[in-house]
Amino acid sequence: MSVTTAVDSEGLNIVVLVGEITSPLVSRSLSNGDIASSFDMATHTNDGRLSVPVSMVGESSVVVVGSHICVVGAVRRRFFRAGGSVTSRTEVIASSVIPMRRKAQIRKALDETMENLLALQGG
Numbered sequence: 001m002s003v004t005t006a007v008d009s010e011g012l013n014i015v016v017l018v019g020e021i022t023s024p025l026v027s028r029s030l031s032n033g034d035i036a037s038s039f040d041m042a043t044h045t046n047d048g049r050l051s052v053p054v055s056m057v058g059e060s061s062v063v064v065v066g067s068h069i070c071v072v073g074a075v076r077r078r079f080f081r082a083g084g085s086v087t088s089r090t091e092v093i094a095s096s097v098i099p100m101r102r103k104a105q106i107r108k109a110l111d112e113t114m115e116n117l118l119a120l121q122g123g
Helices: 103-121
Strands: 015-021 026-029 035-045 048-057 068-082 085-099
Touching: 015 048, 048 068, 068 103, 085 103
Parallel strands: 048 085
Antiparallel strands: 015 035, 015 068, 026 035, 035 048, 068 085
8 A cells, every 4th residue: 555646647646634533543464564554534624524534554653533633645446345246445545644733744745745736737
């Protein structure tokens, strides 16, 4: 599970979320030895509260229910077999999970995101 935010001629897949963690971190070991973790977070929009599933490589002490965080990553839809049929899940694959109190760290992650966007536009 790696997140790519590389710019190419086809486009860019970047997501920035700010919200509250609503479920505990669930981690599992993969066959290659990596740890995959996931949690849910809620964002608030003019249309109400939206629940967003987030996955990440490794574990994080930042992921605590009720914490306010900023997530930078990419959207992915994955397909898998469950109960004899193929199903899918759309989720955000996090490259950064940052507590909202860490403004400089958030600024750095967003600056890198903006550089990717500007590179895509050629400027």
